Amino acid sequence: MIRVLVVDDSAFMRKLISDYINEETDMTAAGTARNGKDALEKVRTGNFDVITLDVEMPEMNGMEALRSIMETCPHPVIMVSSLTTQGAEQTITALELGAVDFLAKPSGSISLDLHHVKEEMVEKIRTAAQVDAGKKMAPSAPAMQIAKDEPDGISLDGRKTVAIATSTGGPKALQVLLSGLPEDLPAPVFIVQHMPPAFTQSLANRLDQLSRLHVKEAQDGEVAKAGTVYIAPGGRHLAVRRMGRSLITEVLDTPPVNGHRPSADVLFSSLAGVDGFSHVGVVLTGMGADGATGLAEMKKAQDCLLITESQRTSIVYGMPKAARQRAGAEHSLDIGDIAGFLSASLLPGLNK
Incomplete structure (x- = not known):
């Protein structure tokens, strides 16, 4: 049974969220808190598997509480607030601080129509319950450092592309990977990160600040x-x-693929039809199997190199595991080693 702590300054929202959780047979709202201070006290003394955390609260807001939780008693946290839509930058910050995921209230702080995102909420709670919140992600590798277990990289000839797929835990993983790549990377990089509208622009802005690439x-x-x-x-x-x-690039409004839009399968499948290039497919942390089918298509059709994030550093190992099983991805690397391996593969002779 997944034990959830529900944190919200609205008594109505606490009850509504708790009721939805209690309707599920595999989870229970084991406690509630009215602000961040109250939440901290209950986290330290209680036994919870997942925390749903509002952002805008009196005494101690959700961002302050998140920092304290991750520093003193790490738990899987899902941010649940109207601010996750209006303040997408705040959402990206929350994910940087260690939140597993986020859920936007459909209509502000008091959302009478929360039922529209009920299924999304309970699925995210199930995913969060599988996360090791205390897992420390490796720092970004220096751009010129090559992965320890792949000292020479894989030399790729001709023109090149890099395509990356990720979901839960992705924003943090992308920070590590992109900040380790050199500014003269001889390839465009295409990324599918599972996110709803309004959030990917803030993610792009944040990654642009941290990376030598644009x-x-x-x-x-x-x-x-x-x-x-x-x-x-x-x-x-x-x-x-x-x-x-x-x-x-083609930005498409075609239907979701296996429940995802954007879908990594769409990106990888499109690259399967692009000849005259050496393609690199990378699958990072994420729930589910998005990208595995498209990656297999790409491998069958084109000259390509396939890399997955290791189970050791993945927040959720679902997507990398599926890519290894279905597409036969040959190289499984810790997130801190992928940038160096890519640098050696795309810039032959770098460390010779």
């Missing part, structure tokens, strides 16, 4: 440039097609 939200019809990172807009697919010698 990071932006992808736009339809762009010519993809080496050394630039293109993130699929929340709620829309990202695909890539070839036009002459150039690669063109």
